[in-house]
Amino acid sequence: MSALTVARKETPADGLMRSARLMRALGPDAAPIWAELSKSEVQALTAAMDTLGPSAEGEADAVSQFMAAHQKLRSPAEPGASVWRRLSDVGAEALASLFETEHPQTVALVLSRLQGEASARLLRALPPRLAIDAMQRLLNLGPVHPAALSAFETRLEAILMANAGDGQASGHERVARIFDRLDSRSEKTFLAALDHAEPGAGEKVRALMFTFDDLTSLDAAGLQTLLSAADRAVLVVALKGARPDTASVFFANMTQRAGDLLREEIASLGPVRRSDVETARQELVALARTLIQRGDIRADGQIEDDELVE
DSSP states (O other): OOOOOBOOOSOHHHHHHHHHHHHHHHGGGGHHHHHHSOHHHHHHHHHHHHTTOSSHHHHHHHHHHHHHHHHHHSOTTOTTHHHHHHHHTSOHHHHHHHHTTSOHHHHHHHHHHSOHHHHHHHHHHSOHHHHHHHHHHHTTOOOBOHHHHHHHHHHHHHHHHHHHOOHHHHHHHHHHHHHTTSOHHHHHHHHHHHHHHSTTHHHHHHHHOOOTGGGGGSOHHHHHHHHHHSOHHHHHHHTTTOOHHHHHHHHHTSOHHHHHHHHHHHHHTOSOOHHHHHHHHHHHHHHHHHHHHHTSSOSTTOOOSOOOOO
16 A cells, blocks of 8 residues: 555644543553653644543543544545455554555554544554654644545555455354354364364364464463453353463462452352353453454564653
């Protein structure tokens, strides 16, 4: 994708408010960006953010206004609207891989048209220098020539279609997502049946699955984020009868006192139906997937370049 030429003839106020909403959505993750802005940019952004209001309700209103502002900048026919909706559903890592080699001006355009949460997700996943440069350009982003925008959306559509067009791989992944929700006994039965019907298929599906035991592959920060977001009652049931090596990873990411209390709660449960345990574990896995999709945690033990504050 080539960079788009963006006209700057009209109000920089629109770009300023878009930036303010993004900074609000990012919260503490925006610290590196604040550090790179000039004094005048910081003052302008701070003043704009002050107008958004401090309450959670005000934040929701700000996101709604953000999306409405994007709609106004689009051509009346909005032929590319579905492209941006689909792109907003893409995960953080996939978004970053699409745009990490793009010109900052192109990234600024993308940030301005994605849904609020997706914009924040992309900004967090991009290399810091590119993210900062794109944010600075977003401050003064004006309207895009309709022909250039249409060409860009057509290119995006082709990329999304190509990524979705790998039929064999997507088929195995769809089966893996179904198997993620099966109990362990059914999982083994169906994997064996798949391998019998199509040798090697079961192994491919298993490699794409993300199960309760796979949660131990999260890095320490990711697992701690999951633990803090999980419902306590669900966590207690999910750890009932867990494999020792799996349970030990969970307890290693708690304080001694918290771990002792959790062990006592698990022991006090008494016998629990296997179906209830499987349901609780599936709920934890679903929560982990949501956090990964949002970019709050990373899968496969990837370590985020960020320091932890004790």
